[in-house]
Every structure is written in structure tokens, then in C-alpha cells.
Amino acid sequence: xxxxxxxxxxxxxxxxxxxxxxxRNDPDVSKMRKYLIEFILQVGDRLxxxxxxxxxxxxxxxxxxMMGKLDLVKKDKHLWAVTALLLASKYDELDQNIPxxxxxxxxxxxxxxTYSEVIKCETEFLNLLKWDLISICxxxxxxxxxxxxxxxxxxxxxxxxxx
Amino acid sequence: xxKNNPEEFKVPFxxxxxxxxxMIKKIGKGSYGSVYKVEDIKDxxxxxxxxxxxxxxxxxxxxxxxxxxxxxxxxxxxLREINILQEIKHENIIPLVDVFHxxxxxxMVMELMKSDLSKLMFSRTITLTIPHIKCIMLQIFYGLKELxxxxxxxxxxxxxxxxxxxxxxxKFSDFGLSRFFASNxxxxxxxxxxxxxxxxxxxxxxxxxxxxxxxxxxxxILGGLLLRGTLFCGRNDIDQMSxxxxxxxxxxxxxxxxxxxxxxxxxxxETPPQSFRILFPGIDEDLANLLEGLLVLDPNxxxxxxxCINHPFFNKSPDSCDPDELPMDDIS
Numbered sequence: 001x002x003x004x005x006x007x008x009x010x011x012x013x014x015x016x017x018x019x020x021x022x023x024r025n026d027p028d029v030s031k032m033r034k035y036l037i038e039f040i041l042q043v044g045d046r047l048x049x050x051x052x053x054x055x056x057x058x059x060x061x062x063x064x065x066m067m068g069k070l071d072l073v074k075k076d077k078h079l080w081a082v083t084a085l086l087l088a089s090k091y092d093e094l095d096q097n098i099p100x101x102x103x104x105x106x107x108x109x110x111x112x113x114t115y116s117e118v119i120k121c122e123t124e125f126l127n128l129l130k131w132d133l134i135s136i137c138x139x140x141x142x143x144x145x146x147x148x149x150x151x152x153x154x155x156x157x158x159x160x161x162x163x
Numbered sequence: 164x165x166k167n168n169p170e171e172f173k174v175p176f177x178x179x180x181x182x183x184x185x186m187i188k189k190i191g192k193g194s195y196g197s198v199y200k201v202e203d204i205k206d207x208x209x210x211x212x213x214x215x216x217x218x219x220x221x222x223x224x225x226x227x228x229x230x231x232x233x234x235x236x237x238x239x240x241x242l243r244e245i246n247i248l249q250e251i252k253h254e255n256i257i258p259l260v261d262v263f264h265x266x267x268x269x270x271m272v273m274e275l276m277k278s279d280l281s282k283l284m285f286s287r288t289i290t291l292t293i294p295h296i297k298c299i300m301l302q303i304f305y306g307l308k309e310l311x312x313x314x315x316x317x318x319x320x321x322x323x324x325x326x327x328x329x330x331x332x333x334k335f336s337d338f339g340l341s342r343f344f345a346s347n348x349x350x351x352x353x354x355x356x357x358x359x360x361x362x363x364x365x366x367x368x369x370x371x372x373x374x375x376x377x378x379x380x381x382x383x384i385l386g387g388l389l390l391r392g393t394l395f396c397g398r399n400d401i402d403q404m405s406x407x408x409x410x411x412x413x414x415x416x417x418x419x420x421x422x423x424x425x426x427x428x429x430x431x432x433e434t435p436p437q438s439f440r441i442l443f444p445g446i447d448e449d450l451a452n453l454l455e456g457l458l459v460l461d462p463n464x465x466x467x468x469x470x471c472i473n474h475p476f477f478n479k480s481p482d483s484c485d486p487d488e489l490p491m492d493d494i495s
Contacts, residue, residue, distance in 0.1 A: 008314065090239035091246070094351070098235055115234055122236045123264045131262050133246050 006144050013136045019062035029065050032073065036061060036081045039110070044085055046107035047099045052139050056088035057081070059135040064128060076121075078110045083121045091133040180270060181263050184222060195240070195339050196226035196268075200275060220260060223271045240339040241269050247315055247338045248273075255306030257326060257336040273336070277329045278491065281322035284387055289490045293447070296388050297483035301472065302333035303381050308468045310335070311374045317341050320380035321357045322387065331486035344373060356380060358403055359393050363414070363460050366404050368427030375462035378471070382457030389443050389454075405431060411460055412436030419461035449476035 023029055037058055044054040061084050064073055073080045082104050089098045105112030180186070184201040191198035203218040225241045248259035248271075261272035280299065283289060291299075303325065310317055317324075317335060324337040340356070351372065356365060362379035364372050386394030395410075397403025408414070413431045414422045422428060439451040453476045456466040466474070477483065 005314075086236060087242070090235065090237075090242050095239070098239055100235055102234075115236075119236045119267070126237070126242075126264070131242075131245050132249055133242060134250060 002144055002148055009136060009140055016134060016136045019066060023065055029070055032070065036077060039081050040085055043104065043108050043111050047103060049089055049093060052137060053088045053092045055137040055139060056092055056135050057084040059137060060084040060087060060129065067128065079113055079117060079121050082111045082113060083118060083125050087125060087133060196224045198223050219275045221273050221275045223273060225269045237269055243342055244338040245271065247341050251309060251313055253309040255302050255333055255335060256309060257334040276326035276334060278327045279323055280325040280327060284322050284391065291388060294481050294484035295489055297477055298486060298489060299333065299388065300385055301477060301483055304468055304471045306335045307377055308472065311468050314343050315341055316344050316374050317377050319356050320377050321360050322384055331489035331491060359383065359396055363407055364462050366400055367425035369425050372462065375465045378457055378465050382454060385454055385457060409434055410437050410442065411458055414460045
């Protein structure tokens, strides 16, 4: 079953490729990306989001960069980051752990936006992503590997599952 | 701010959605929102002959989150449903044609279906024969196989959510509660599946569950098709469990390892399992065996979807009928 899972991930990764080196190494993108990743990690952490959720949020932003939308993101970078995190949370988190829009403003003054601003950005974001929120993150692969290690060793390491 | 403006939550409904879909009438309503029948105007304009048949679709308008404090933007169940429908293209899964967002409502355009399984199941004029039941169940299993293969649990498999096309093809719909279970061992919410189709591990509050919950729901549907009613019709969680255990027997550590450790485990008065051959007199032995396999209390002992499809019940005569032979005349 794990093997099947692995193959499924490899297949899907082709369809949802990670950010290309070329774009990632572009100085403007790189600077923006570095800043926004840090911002997402900070806000996400304060909102008690799982690490995977934050990875997915970064992946959504990466997809914008790959579409050449750097200038669009630049206009209001925090709004795009907040929306990416919100979308990732809605896609991935436990239902009761999805933050409310106003909670973003409570954990960071830079993340303070009104409902209208966020939903407008959200609609635009979704149209750009073609409403497709599926993403393949490195931790999916890691979790399969860890699962493999766990089942081979004893049950005592099951706790280390949290990636 | 939007707080003082309730008008903002009413969606002005132009008769022509995004200049393309013309509203005909409302055809359904549910907890998620409303469903409308629409005509595709664009398709008509581009058609080569003016007499070409009108193209109709069903548009699902997703309701807004009720509690304003909980506002999270576009409803997450809608987003998940859209994503799953985009990922899966299969004969037995409802095709998603278009998605758009106007003001504060999300609209999903889907193929228009004639009916759903509950209408067939509860109809008093339709007789369901063994070939009919085989045809329905096989289609359910084919749909489930495709979902489970793609690491998706439906999480709300009920006769209401199984739509039927004009030519008898069953299509899964309403993926609002579905989700990917790709990452192993992740806790999940227990607030899933309509009570009457809910698996015992969810009723006991298990944080970790898998595709087996869909199999249990399929078992409830099969029982319902034989009974022509609801197999386990509990009034609340506890009543639901006692109804299940009355037939399947009370679980114990011997029959279901780990059951007593589940968060909401409660002990029930001990009852032995009953045979479906007594419950449904004259039932085929293999059919009773399949039903038991689907409804096994311990999720790890429940049949997998592969085992269901290859079950001896489907291999012996009478054979399953073709979808277009399903009795559909009286329902719409």
C-alpha cells in the first residue's frame, strides 16, 4: 500500500511540479519569496497551523510566481500571503482549526485585512489557480518514508510521525 | 463594514449567470444550498444548427457560512468538493463542468441528473429485483473504487447523494464532506456522514478512520435496498449504535481489537449477532454474506472495495442488469 502511495505521489508531482530553479533563483522572486515564507511561518505558527499547511500556502504562492505574477503579489504582498495561508488551511487543516479572517489581524498587524479585501483576493487567487488547490509537498514523501521506517522498526517510534 | 449590512449577504440573482447560464427553475435544496436547472445559452449560440437540442445543466449555489463570526471566506467544504471533482473523472462520479464566484456565492455547474437513489429506494411502485440490486451496488463499488484509489473518502455516502442519470448510471455527488486521506495517521473530524449511514468507529469517536467508513455506508444502502427503507434508523448517536448492535452484535475486545479505547466508547447490553438470513427470510446466502462483510463492526475486518467487486454474489446468476434497465419510469 505504501508503494502504491509513493507511486501516486510521484505521478501527481509531475502534474503539480514544485517551483523551478530558474524562477526561484530570480533575485526579485527570491527576495519576495524569502520574506513571504518567513511571514507565513510566523503567522501560521501563531494561528497553530500545521507545518504542512504552511508548506501548501508557500506552494500556492510559488504557483503564482511561476505564472509570472510577481508584480501582482508585490502590490499587496501580505494580503496574498494571508489568502494563501487561508486557502491552504481550508484545504488541509482540521475543520475546527481553520482560522477566521479576523484572527489573522489579531496575531499580526501586517495580516490585518477586512473580510471584503480577503474574499476579493481569494476569488482572484482561485481563478488564477483554476480552483485547483491540490499540491504535492515534500512532507508527503517524508511521511511515507517515515511510515516505512516505523513499520520496519518497533512500534516505539510511532510518535515521531509528526513531520 | 460588512457587519452592519445584512444586504451584503443576499446575492442578487441575475437571471443570466456570468452571461451564460439561464435560470429555468429551482430543483433542489439541501444543507449546502440550492440547486437550479439552467440552460447553457453560450452553447446554443455556438451550435451550428438553430434546432440543436437545448443544453441543460444543474447549478449548485453554495450557501454562505451561517455564523458571521465564523467567516472564513469561501466555504472550505465547497473548496474541497471542487478540488475532488476536478481530480476525479469517472463514469460514476458527477462531472463538474464549470465553477464561478459571484459576489458572495460560489456556483458549481454540473451535469443535470434525472433522479437519485433514495427516490428509487423508497418508491412504493417500483419492484427491485436481484439484477437491479446487483447493478446498483456494483456501480456504487466502482465509484468507491475510483475514490479510494485516489485516496479520497466520500464521508457522506447516502442514497440522497447517489444521483441517477436518465440511462440509469449512478453518479456520486455532494463531496462537501469528502477529503483526501493521503497522509497516514492524521486525526480527522467525527462530524461526518448522515447519522443513519455512519460507521460504528465514527459513532465511537475514533480520531483515525479510513475508507472503511464508506464501505459501512454502502452496507447500509444495500440493507436499505432489500428492506426498502432505512436499515438502521436511530434517533440519536446512542440509539443508532444500539440499532446497529441489535443486528451485528455488541462489539468486544475479542471481536474488535481496541474498541474499548475509542474516545466515546460506551458499553451496551450484550447481544449476540443475528443472521441476515433470519432478518431477511429467503435471502440468498452470498447476499447475506456480502451484507455481513460490509457491516462488520471492526473496520479492519470489513471488506475492501476490491473484495466487494469480486464477491461471489456478483458472479452467480442472475447477472446484474444493464444500467439502462433499471426501473426509472415513475421517478423524476
